[in-house]
Amino acid sequence: MDTDTTWDCIVVGGGAAGLSGALVLGRARRRTLVIDAGEQSNRFAHGIGGLLGQDTRPPAEFYAAGRDELAAYPTVALRAGEVLRGERHDDGFVLELADGSRETARRVLLATGMDYRYPALPGIEPRWGRSVFHCPFCHGWEVRDEALGVLDRGEAGLHRALLLRMWSEDVTLFAGASPDLDETERAQLAAAGVSIEERDVAGLAGPGDTLTAVVFADGSERACGGLLVPVTLHQRSSLAQDLGAAVAAPTPIVADGLELDAKHCTTVPGLFAAGDVSVKMPSVATAVAAGSTAAAMVVQSLMAQAHDPVAAGAGSGAAG
Numbered sequence: 001m002d003t004d005t006t007w008d009c010i011v012v013g014g015g016a017a018g019l020s021g022a023l024v025l026g027r028a029r030r031r032t033l034v035i036d037a038g039e040q041s042n043r044f045a046h047g048i049g050g051l052l053g054q055d056t057r058p059p060a061e062f063y064a065a066g067r068d069e070l071a072a073y074p075t076v077a078l079r080a081g082e083v084l085r086g087e088r089h090d091d092g093f094v095l096e097l098a099d100g101s102r103e104t105a106r107r108v109l110l111a112t113g114m115d116y117r118y119p120a121l122p123g124i125e126p127r128w129g130r131s132v133f134h135c136p137f138c139h140g141w142e143v144r145d146e147a148l149g150v151l152d153r154g155e156a157g158l159h160r161a162l163l164l165r166m167w168s169e170d171v172t173l174f175a176g177a178s179p180d181l182d183e184t185e186r187a188q189l190a191a192a193g194v195s196i197e198e199r200d201v202a203g204l205a206g207p208g209d210t211l212t213a214v215v216f217a218d219g220s221e222r223a224c225g226g227l228l229v230p231v232t233l234h235q236r237s238s239l240a241q242d243l244g245a246a247v248a249a250p251t252p253i254v255a256d257g258l259e260l261d262a263k264h265c266t267t268v269p270g271l272f273a274a275g276d277v278s279v280k281m282p283s284v285a286t287a288v289a290a291g292s293t294a295a296a297m298v299v300q301s302l303m304a305q306a307h308d309p310v311a312a313g314a315g316s317g318a319a320g
């Protein structure tokens with residue numbers, strides 16, 4: 001009878017990256033526990049845009065299908081819950097869950113996603129991931145040829161307005177009272193047929209999750225059927241940092257993504273990561289790919305340790 005209570009790998013997070021990683025680990029017959037709080041970042045969207053084989057599928061359906069696939073692999077267990085804390089020991093990790101239970105593992109794969117922070121504008125929340133979105137590749141198709149808007153200013157606003165022109169001939173850059181655009185940038189926008197609106201946007205109008213117009217402070221409106229807004233991505237909790245993982249230099253989009261080596265290992269030996277938690281261009285497709293690659297690296301690292309425990313240890317250098 002197998003009395004080993006230490007998992008080969010605990011996957012924290014059951015989104016695209018975590019489920020994809022768990023599938024590879026299960027197929028490699030590794031004892032794997034997926035712990036998931038069930039708050040995948042795209043859960044607000046009607047459908048997943050741009051994922052081959054699953055295009056426009058509702059996110060909840062996609063994640064349920066992923067969990068169903070894992071059920072075929074006897075070494076994989078799924079558990080609903082939240083990991084609150086973790087510690088690294090010489091031979092692995094101890095994770096503590098919100099329900100007070102503890103689990104131990106030789107490796108941990110962090111697939112915890114990120115917190116997408118959008119501007120504090122009244123009316124965004126009910127429309128988020130639908131008529132208000134951060135990524136035209138994900139949601140532009142659904143609002144193509146409508147009157148579209150970009151809420152941004154300066155160079156980023158210019159770039160995103162020109163990008164959104166791919167989806168509609170009617171694009172307005174809602175740059176507000178401090179547009180931060182020089183004459184060359186204004187000329188570029190004019191040449192592309194993009195209007196610049198210099199009144200500050202005060203709110204959004206339209207029934208339910210639909211957007212029909214942006215509203216200015218004086219109550220007047222401008223028609224808009226889809227609004228592209230800037231976001232910054234932040235770690236959802238201090239778990240990775242508590243475990244000792246270093247964060248990479250911030251980018252305009254990602255505030256504190258994890259630093260990874262070429263084998264998807266963080267700066268903490270044995271602690272791997274995949275998905276939004278460590279990318280510059282977040283998408284479901286990249287998360288699926290990263291989860292798969294990271295899991296293969298976890299398997300290689302376990303194999304190296306099993307066959308040469310003294311030399312290999314639990315570190316990233318051990319991942320063969």
Ligand SMILES: Cc1cc2nc3c(=O)[nH]c(=O)nc-3n(C[C@H](O)[C@H](O)[C@H](O)COP(=O)(O)OP(=O)(O)OC[C@H]3O[C@@H](n4cnc5c(N)ncnc54)[C@H](O)[C@@H]3O)c2cc1C
Pocket residue numbers: 012013014015016017018035036037038039040041042043044045047048049050051081082083084111112113114116128129138139236237239274275276277282283284285287
């Ligand atoms: C509104 C919106 C719409 C989007 N639409 C699209 C789209 O159409 N197409 C596309 O390609 N991309 C889209 N994206 C981006 C895409 O959703 C992400 O890039 C992708 O989901 C990242 O996958 P992930 O597995 O890294 O993270 P997530 O899918 O966010 O999954 C992380 C999981 O980990 C769990 N978790 C976090 N911390 C813990 C913890 N401590 N303990 C246990 N569980 C934890 C979370 O609850 C969550 O279930 C969208 C993003 C947003 C915000």
